[in-house]
Amino acid sequence: MRLVKDKQVVVAADFAGFPLKEYVKRHLEKKGWEVTDLTPDKESSPMYHRAGFMVGAQIAEREFEKGLLFCGSGMGIHVAASKCPHVHSAVAESVEAARRAATANNCNVLAMGAFWAGPRLGAGMADAFLENSLGDGYEDWDGFYEYHKLGYDETEQFDYEAYKANGFEVVNPGTVELGPEPARVSF
CATH class of the missing domain: 3.40.1400.10 (Sugar-phosphate isomerase, RpiB/LacA/LacB)
Incomplete structure (x- = not known):
C-alpha cells in the first residue's frame, strides 16, 4: 500500500x-x-x-x-x-x-x-x-480518539441487513465516554 x-x-x-x-x-x-x-x-x-x-x-x-x-x-x-x-x-x-x-x-x-x-x-x-490523522489536535479532549474510532469501526463493519433485522438498531453497539469539550476547540 x-x-x-x-x-x-x-x-x-x-x-x-x-x-x-x-x-x-x-x-x-x-x-x-x-x-x-x-x-x-x-x-x-x-x-x-x-x-x-x-x-x-x-x-x-x-x-x-x-x-x-x-x-x-x-x-x-x-x-x-x-x-x-x-x-x-x-x-x-x-x-x-x-x-x-x-x-x-x-x-x-x-x-x-x-x-x-x-x-x-x-x-x-x-x-x-x-497531513492529519485520526485524533490529531485533540489530545486534550478525553475520549476523543476512542469516540471517533468507535464511529469509524462501526461504520466500516456496518451490515445493513443485520441492522434492519435488529429493528434498525446497531447490533452490539460499543460504548465510549467522551469527556467534556475543551474550551479552545473550534469547528
Whole structure:
C-alpha cells in the first residue's frame, strides 16, 4: 500500500474538477508528494462518478491509503467513491472541514468542488487532509480518539441487513465516554 507517511496519494477528476486537480497536484509535487493521477488528460477525463469509482477502487484494493477527488461540486464524485468497500469519503469546502474529515472521521478520500473552491483553498484543504490523522489536535479532549474510532469501526463493519433485522438498531453497539469539550476547540 502506498502510504501518506511516504507522501503517496492518488487523485482523479472529471472535466469540471480538472483545473483544480492540476493546481493541487502541482502544489503537492512541489512539497515532495508523489501524486498518481488517474485522469491526466482533461479531454479523456471520465464522468464524475466514474472518476470516483477509479479512486475508490484504489482505496478498496489497498493500493493507496488516501485519495483526492475533484468535480464541479465534490458531491457526486464523493458519493460514487463511497460505493467502493472500505472507502470513507468526505466533501470539504473549508480547510477546517478537510482537517476534521481526517482527525475526527478518519476519512480516506476527500472530494472538492471546483465550482466554489479556488486553487489556493484546494491546496490548503489537501494539506489539511493529508497531513492529519485520526485524533490529531485533540489530545486534550478525553475520549476523543476512542469516540471517533468507535464511529469509524462501526461504520466500516456496518451490515445493513443485520441492522434492519435488529429493528434498525446497531447490533452490539460499543460504548465510549467522551469527556467534556475543551474550551479552545473550534469547528
